[in-house]
Amino acid sequence: MPFAVYLLGLAVFAQGTSEFMLSGLVPGIARDLHVSIPAAGLLTSAFAAGMVAGAPLMAVLTLRWPRRNTLLAFLLTFLLVHVIGAVTTSYDVLLATRVVAALANAGFLAVAMATAMGMVPANAKGRATSVLLGGVTMACVAGVPGGALLGEVWGWRSAFWAVAVALVPAVVAVLKSVPSTGGEKPVRASARAELRALRRPRLLVILGLGALVNGATFCTFTYLAPLLTGVTGLGSGWTPAMLALFGLGSFAGVTVSGRIADVRPVRLLVIGGAALPLGWVALALAAGSPVAAFVLVFVQGTVSFAVGSTLISQALYAATGAPTLGGASATAALNVGATAGPWLGGIAIGAGFGYRAPLWVSAALALLALVLGGVAAIAGRRSARRHDNSVETDQALGAQ
Template identity: 60%
Template sequence: MPFAVYVLGLAVFAQGTSEFMLSGLLSGIADDLHVSLGAAGLLTSAFAVGMVVGAPLAALAGRTWPRRRALLFFLGVFIATHVVGALTSSYGVLLATRVAGALANAGFWAVALVTALALAGPHRRARATAVVVGGVTVACVVGVPAGAALGELWGWRSAFWAVALVSVPAVVALLVVLPGGRPDGAPEAGARSELRALARPRLLGTLLVMALVQGATFCTFSYLEPLVTRVTGIGQGWVPMVLALFGIGSFAGVTLAGRLADARPDAVIGFGMSALAAGWAALALTASHPAAALALVLIQGALAFGTGTTLITRVFQLAPDAPTLAGSYATAAFNVGAATGPWLGGLALGAGFGFRAPVRVSALLMCAALVGVWALSARGLTLARGRREHSG
C-alpha cells in the first residue's frame, strides 16, 4: 500500500477526533462560554450538518484542482478553524468554526477517498478505503479519550490545539509524498456528467442502505453509557473502556474487511448486515449480562465498520465515472446516519421505552437496510435478465 494512503489515514484520524471529541468537553465549553449544555450540544449538531451539506458542495468546488492542492487546502482550513476555536471567547464564533471545519472535513474526505483508491489501484480498493476509514476507528479508540483527558487536565481549548497540532505532520507528509497532479487514470468527467451518474437508482439505493447501517451503529453507540451503567450494571468508571472496546472492534473490522472485500464484496456486505441485525437484537435481549454485553459491543463494532467500509467501496464501483462526487455522497450518507440514528434513539428514550430502546431501534434500522439490499439485488437480477433477453 502506498505510504501516501497512510498519510491520508493520519489526517482522517485528527478529523475524526474533532468530530466526536465534544461529547467529553461539553460541560467545560458551556461553563467557559456561559451558555447552556443544550447550546454547547449544538456544536456537535452543527458539525454533522456541515458534513452532510458540505460534502457535495466542497467536492464540487475543489474537483477541478489537482488532488494534492485540494487536500492541502481543506486540511489547512480545518487546522485554521481549530486554532480560531481554541482562541475565541465567543460562542457564535466557535459555532461558525465548527460549521467551517465540517465543510473542510467533508471536502477532505471526498478527495481523500478517491485519491487513496487511485493510488492503490483497482485490486486494492477495499484495502485503501479501510486505511482511510481506519483513521476514524483509531480516533474512537485513542483520539476521543485523549481529547477528553486533555480537557479534564488543561481545559477544552487544549483539545482543539491538540487536533490542530496532530494535523500538521499530515500537511508536511502530503507535500512530500503525494504527486502534485492528478493520479494516472483519474477521470476528467465534467460536473454535469458526474451529477448524472449519481442519479442512478442502484447507487442512490446503496447510499440509503449506508445511511441506515450508520444510523443503526450510532443510535446504540451514542447511548452506550446509560445502557451499560443502568442495564448491564457496569460502573461509570468503566465506560471509557467500553467505548474503547467498541473502537477496537471497529478497527479490527475495518482491517479485516479491507483484506476480504476486494475479492468478495457481496459476501462481506450480506453477512455483515445480517449479523449486525441479529447482533443488535441479541444485545437488546442480553444487555443485563455483562459478559454477553461486552462481547457484543466488540463484535458489533467490528461488523458495523467492516460493513460500512465495504459499502463505501461499493459506491465507487457503482459510479466509476463520478469519483469525486461519489466520495462526497458516501461521506454525506455516513453523516446522515450518524445524525439521524442518535435522534431516533433519543426519541425512543424520551417516549419511555427504557434504556434498551436505542438498541432495539438499531435492530429495526438494520432490518430496513436488509430490505433495501434485497430490493437492490432483485432490481439487479431483473435488469440482468432483461439484458439477456434483449441480446437473445
C-alpha cells in the same frame, strides 16, 4: 499500496478524532455550556450535517484545483476552527465551528478518496478504502478514548486543543508526500459529467444502505457514555476504555473488509447485514451487564465498520465516471446516517424512553437496511433475468 495513501489515512485519523470524540465529551460539554445531553449530542449531528452538504459542495468547488493544495486548505481550516472551539464559551459558536469543521473534513475526505483511487490499481479500491477508513477506526481506538481521558482530567476543551496539535504533522505529511495531482495524469474534470454518472440505480441503493447502517452505528455511539454510566452502572472513568474497545472492533471490521471487499463483497454484506440488527437488540437487552456490554460493543463495532467500509468501496466501484463526486456521494450518504442517527436517538431519550432507546433505534435502522437490501437484490435479479430473456428473444428472431 503507495505510502502517500497511508499518510492520507494519518490525516483522516486526526479529523476522525474530532468527529467521534464528542461521544466521550457530551456530559462535560452539557455541564459547562449549560445545555441538555440531547443538545450536546446534536453537536455530532451538526458535524455530520455539515459533511452531508459539504462533501458534494466542496468536491464540485475544488474539482479543478491541484489536489495537494486542496487537501492543505481543508486541513488548515479544520485546525483553525478547533482553536476557536477550544476557547469559546458559547454553545452557538461551538455549534458553528462544528459545521465549518465538517465542511472542511468532507472536502478533505472526498478529495483524499479520489487521490487514493488514482494511486492504486482499478481492482484495489476496497484495500485503499480500508486504509483511509483505518484512520477513522484508529481515531476510535486511540484518539477518541484519548479525548475522553483528556476531557475527564483537564476538561473537554483540552481535547479540542489536542486535535489542533495533532493536525500539524498531518499538514506537513500532505505537503511533503502527496503529489499535487494525486498520482494520475491531470484531467479536465466535468462536474456535469460526474453528476450524470451518479444516477445509476445500483449506486443509489448502495448509498441508501450506507446511510442506514451508519445511522444505526452513530445513534448508539453518540450516546454510549451516558448508556454506560446510566444503564450499565460503570463509572465515568470506564468510558475511555469502552470507546477504545469499540474502536478496536471497528479497526478489526475495516481490516476484514479490506481483505474481502474486493473479492467477496456480497457474502460479507449479507452475513454482516443480518448480524447487525440482532446485535443491537442483544445489546439493548443486555446493557445492564458490564461483561455483556463489553463483548457486544466490540462485536457491533466490528460488524458495523466491516459492512459500512464494504458499502463505501462498492459505491466507488459503482461510481465509475465520477472519481471525485463518487467519493463525495459516499461521504455524504454516510453522514446522512450520522446526522439522522444521533437526532433520532436524542428524540427517543428526550421522550423519556431512557438511554437504552438509541439501541432500539439502531436495531430498527439496521433491520430496515437489511430489508431494503434484500428487496433491491431480488429486483436486480429479476431485471437481469428479463434482460437476458429479451436478448435471447432478439437473437432467436434475428436467426429466423
